[in-house]
Structure formats: structure tokens, C-alpha cells
Amino acid sequence: MSYQVLARKWRPRAFDQVIGQEHVVRALSNALDQQRLHHAYLFTGTRGVGKTTLARIVAKALNCENGITSTPCGQCIACTEIDKGRFVDMLEVDAASNTQVDAMRDLLENAQYAPTVGRFKVYIIDEVHMLSRNAFNAMLKTLEEPPAHVKFILATTDPQKLPVTVLSRCLQFNLKQMSPTNVAGHLKSILEQESIPAEATALHLLARAAEGSMRDALSLLDQAIAYGIGSVREQEVRAMLGAIDQSYLFTLLESLIARDGVTLIKQVEAMEERSLSFDTALQDLATLLHQIALAQSVPEAIAADLPERPQILSLAQRISPEFAQLYYQIATLGRRDLSLAPDEFAGFSMTLLRMLAFAPSDQATVVVMAAPPSPPIAAAPPSPAYTSAASVQTTRAAPESAPTLTSKAELTEKLDTIRSVLQTATGFNGDWRSFVDSLKAGMTRSLAQNCELISHDAQTLVLSVKDAQKHMLTYQDMLKTALKERFGNLQIRIEIGAGTGNTPAAQISQEKAQRQAAAEEAIRNDPFIRDLAETFGASVNPSSIKPIQ
Numbered sequence: 001m002s003y004q005v006l007a008r009k010w011r012p013r014a015f016d017q018v019i020g021q022e023h024v025v026r027a028l029s030n031a032l033d034q035q036r037l038h039h040a041y042l043f044t045g046t047r048g049v050g051k052t053t054l055a056r057i058v059a060k061a062l063n064c065e066n067g068i069t070s071t072p073c074g075q076c077i078a079c080t081e082i083d084k085g086r087f088v089d090m091l092e093v094d095a096a097s098n099t100q101v102d103a104m105r106d107l108l109e110n111a112q113y114a115p116t117v118g119r120f121k122v123y124i125i126d127e128v129h130m131l132s133r134n135a136f137n138a139m140l141k142t143l144e145e146p147p148a149h150v151k152f153i154l155a156t157t158d159p160q161k162l163p164v165t166v167l168s169r170c171l172q173f174n175l176k177q178m179s180p181t182n183v184a185g186h187l188k189s190i191l192e193q194e195s196i197p198a199e200a201t202a203l204h205l206l207a208r209a210a211e212g213s214m215r216d217a218l219s220l221l222d223q224a225i226a227y228g229i230g231s232v233r234e235q236e237v238r239a240m241l242g243a244i245d246q247s248y249l250f251t252l253l254e255s256l257i258a259r260d261g262v263t264l265i266k267q268v269e270a271m272e273e274r275s276l277s278f279d280t281a282l283q284d285l286a287t288l289l290h291q292i293a294l295a296q297s298v299p300e301a302i303a304a305d306l307p308e309r310p311q312i313l314s315l316a317q318r319i320s321p322e323f324a325q326l327y328y329q330i331a332t333l334g335r336r337d338l339s340l341a342p343d344e345f346a347g348f349s350m351t352l353l354r355m356l357a358f359a360p361s362d363q364a365t366v367v368v369m370a371a372p373p374s375p376p377i378a379a380a381p382p383s384p385a386y387t388s389a390a391s392v393q394t395t396r397a398a399p400e401s402a403p404t405l406t407s408k409a410e411l412t413e414k415l416d417t418i419r420s421v422l423q424t425a426t427g428f429n430g431d432w433r434s435f436v437d438s439l440k441a442g443m444t445r446s447l448a449q450n451c452e453l454i455s456h457d458a459q460t461l462v463l464s465v466k467d468a469q470k471h472m473l474t475y476q477d478m479l480k481t482a483l484k485e486r487f488g489n490l491q492i493r494i495e496i497g498a499g500t501g502n503t504p505a506a507q508i509s510q511e512k513a514q515r516q517a518a519a520e521e522a523i524r525n526d527p528f529i530r531d532l533a534e535t536f537g538a539s540v541n542p543s544s545i546k547p548i549q
């Protein structure tokens with residue numbers, strides 16, 4: 001006995017066998033029963049949701065020998081021939097392979113002749129968006145003045161590519177993508193009728209892999225039955241699909257909740273050792289986060305026979321809804337960018353580190369900090385473009401950073417000594433800002449920062465302080481002493497209110513504003529932040545951006 005593939009064997013042959021499209025079935029059934037017939041129908045939806053299956057049922061409903069009905073008999077010649085796909089008055093065209101205008105014209109020229117045996121000539125045009133412009137024009141003529149005996153049933157995955165003139169002449173039905181729970185339920189009922197033993201987890205895995213397409217689900221089920229030699233078990237289905245063991249995902253999420261980066265990365269390494277697909281892992285992680293989010297708002301939506309149900313419900317109580325949303329978004333964006341990553345390991349671990357680093361703040365905005373485009377110290381390692389407030393604090397507290405800071409301070413001190421020795425030898429070189437920056441923090445430096453260099457020569461130095469800051473001149477003796485110590489015997493005069501106001505203080509505040517603007521710009525232009533903002537609706541709070549000094 002030859003084996004008939006499940007997708008064909010279990011193809012719905014009546015409206016009441018159609019799964020997951022109740023809204024379309026109800027509208028069509030009512031219209032047929034009340035004889036409210038339209039001359040052109042358009043079924044839209046992703047692949048494998050049942051567009052052409054539904055088209056054939058409508059063809060039977062129109063041509064059943066027992067009359068126009070929402071419950072065609074399935075026994076008469078019209079019904080059985082349509083089921084076999086060889087009814088003389090039903091023309092099935094795949095537009096993907098018939099884009100030629102001539103083929104379309106021939107087809108439509110035939111439309112004017114009365115049906116041979118049926119009540120209506122039914123044209124089923126699949127992937128109709130693939131027709132050429134000329135082919136559409138040819139069809140439009142028939143659509144504008146359709147002979148009473150002609151019915152068009154158009155199907156497409158991409159209705160936006162249809163000319164508006166065609167769209168406006170069709171009664172449109174949008175077929176829904178089927179939920180994994182719906183698909184798994186259908187697989188279960190088929191296997192029960194086929195007397196094939198199956199594990200519930202295995203069916204959920206197949207349903208998930210089919211991504212909303214019942215046709216794909218059934219063909220995967222065929223493979224699984226062959227793979228499992230007559231039964232459908234979780235372990236074999238996982239191996240067949242390359243699906244990852246969910247326990248990995250739960251460990252990842254637990255590490256994120258605990259903010260335990262070490263365990264997180266260890267887990268990623270363990271996954272790499274087992275050569276698990278990181279693309280699949282991100283997909284599964286997003287699915288899991290979706291289920292967690294569902295469990296938070298609609299707990300009953302989590303199927304009772306879903307094997308991971310207890311763990312999902314537990315995580316749903318410990319992850320805030322905002323985090324579940326954010327992690328989901330980061331997972332899907334991470335998956336999209338996986339091909340751009342240096343390698344999958346890097347792409348996957350970066351995605352998890354983002355989850356670890358990002359946290360919605362109290363105002364539900366993303367708190368980020370940015371480094372200026374060019375770090376002030378060239379020798380320093382490149383700062384991360386963004387990081388959370390929490391992780392910056394961790395970095396500050398990290399003991400290993402202390403020795404670096406000490407040696408940097410020592411280095412600066414040595415450089416200062418060398419610079420002052422050089423400057424003493426050559427007198428004041430005119431670089432007022434360098435001198436000011438080299439002063440130790442305190443009133444002397446404060447005054448110096450508010451002084452503008454007006455003029456200088458070998459013997460004299462003329463500075464100016466704004467009228468508003470003249471009270472600082474209390475400390476002018478300290479400044480004069482510092483200058484003489486550095487540059488030798490100098491005549492120093494400090495005027496009030498002269499100059500343009502271009503003091504080191506003014507320069508510093510301008511530089512600060514520029515760094516802030518650059519940091520904000522860097523954050524705004526960061527592709528990841530942009531995606532987050534666009535798809536998640538997150539907004540960057542500018543006051544939360546601080547350049548890393």
C-alpha cells in the first residue's frame with residue numbers, strides 16, 4: 001500500500017475541517033447559504049495557511065450538483081473531480097509560472113464560453129501578485145465586466161503588490177497565521193486518527209518549527225514519523241530539527257535574572273561545545289520570552305500540555321513585564337544581526353550581554369551612557385559605545401582598574417615635571433591653557449581658569465579677569481607665585497574686564513557641551529539603539545547620556 005503524505009491525506013475538504021480560520025469560514029458560509037455571490041474573491045495570508053485549500057472548497061460550494069451551498073456533498077462528480085484537481089470547469093493557475101501575458105489572455109478568452117459541465121467556471125490564480133502588468137490588464141478587462149458564469153478566486157502572500165484596480169474588484173479575506181498551539185492540537189488529532197503514538201512535547205516542537213504553516217507542520221510530521229520509525233518522540237524530533245534543549249534557555253534566563261554574567265557566558269560556551277545552532281537558540285529564546293509575556297497577561301494562553309509550562313509560569317513571576325518585552329526585542333534584533341556578527345558565538349553572547357546591560361529605568365526609558373567619539377587618552381582601550389548605569393558603577397568599583405589609575409596619575413605627574421622643567425628653561429611659551437590644566441585643583445586653578453591671556457613677552461604676562469569674577473583676585477598672589485615658580489621671574493599684571501572672555505573656563509564648558517552633543521549623537525546613531533527605539537518604542541532620555549571621561 002503506497003503511503004500518502006499527511007498534508008494531502010488530511011487536506012480539509014469541507015469548511016468545517018478548516019483549522020484556525022473561523023472568521024473567514026463563517027463569512028464565506030453565510031454568503032454562500034444566502035446566495036450572496038461575488039464574482040472575485042481574494043485570499044491573502046502567509047504560505048501554508050490554506051489559501052488554495054479554501055479556494056477549492058469554495059469551488060465545490062459553487063459547483064456541487066446539490067446546489068450552491070456552504071456544505072458541498074463531497075460525493076457528486078463535481079465535488080470529487082474538484083477534490084482530485086481535475087474538474088473541467090476549474091482552472092488552477094500558478095501565476096509564479098504563468099506571468100506571460102499571452103497565457104493569461106488565452107485563459108481569459110476562454111472565460112466567455114459557458115462552463116462545460118459545472119454551474120460556474122472557476123479560475124483559481126495562486127500567487128497572483130506575480131502576474132506581469134500586462135497580464136493584470138488583461139485580467140482587469142474580465143474583472144470589470146465578468147460573464148455571470150465566471151468566478152475568480154485569487155490567492156496571494158503579498159497583496160500589497162496587487163494593483164489597486166484589481167484589489168478594489170475583489171472581496172478580500174485575510175487568512176490568519178496559525179498559532180503553534182493550534183497546529184500542535186491539529187497534529188495530535190491527526191495522529192490519534194492514524195493510531196501513531198506521539199509525545200506532546202514533540203508535537204509542540206514541530207508546530208513551532210512550522211512557523212504558522214499547517215502544510216509545513218504536516219510535512220515535518222511526515223519526516224518525524226519516518227525518522228522515529230512509526231512514532232513521534234521528543235528526543236528524535238529535537239535531533240531532526242536541530243532544536244536545542246530548552247534547559248539551556250532556562251539557565252540563560254536564570255543567569256540574567258541573577259545578573260550573573262559568569263554563568264551566562266559559561267552556558268554560551270557549553271552550547272558552543274555542543275555545536276548548537278545559535279540562530280535556533282535566539283529563535284527559541286524569543287519564543288520562550290513571548291510565552292513568558294503571554295503568561296504574565298493571559299496565563300490561560302499557555303497550553304496545559306506544554307511541557308515547559310511550570311518553568312514558564314515561574315519565570316513569568318520573576319521577570320517584570322518590561323524586561324520580558326525588552327529581552328524579546330533584543331533577542332529578535334540579535335537574531336536579525338547574527339549574520340553581521342564576526343561569528344555566531346560573538347553575535348549570540350553580545351545579544352545576551354545586551355540583555356544583561358540594558359535595564360528599563362523607572363521612567364521606562366533606556367538609560368545609557370556614551371563615550372565621546374575620540375577618547376581623551378589615546379592609550380586607553382576603546383570605551384563601550386553604551387552601557388547601563390549599573391554596569392558603569394560595577395566598572396568603577398572593580399579592583400583591577402585601580403593599578404591602572406595609579407600608574408596613569410604617576411605618569412601625568414612625571415610629564416608635568418618634565419614640562420615645567422622645559423618651560424622654565426625657555427620661559428612662558430604662551431600656552432596658557434596647558435599651564436592652567438597642569439595646576440592642582442584649588443583656588444589658584446579656579447582663578448587661572450577664569451583668566452584670559454591678553455599678551456605676553458619674555459618679561460611680562462598680562463591677564464584679564466571678567467568684572468563678575470574680580471572677587472577671585474583675592475587669590476592672585478597665589479597665582480603669581482605659581483607662575484614665577486614655573487616660568488622664572490615675570491612681571492604679572494591682571495586687568496579687570498578686558499579681553500574677549502575666551503578663558504580656559506569658557507573653553508572647558510564649551511568642550512563639555514560638545515562632548516555631550518557628540519555622546520548624544522553617538523547614541524542616537526547607534527543602529528541598535530535606533531532599532532530599539534523604532535521597534536520597541538523606547539526613547540533615549542538625553543539627560544541620562546553622560547560622556548565617559
Ligand SMILES: [Zn+2]
Pocket residue numbers: 063064065066072073074075076077078079080
Ligand atoms: Zn457535491
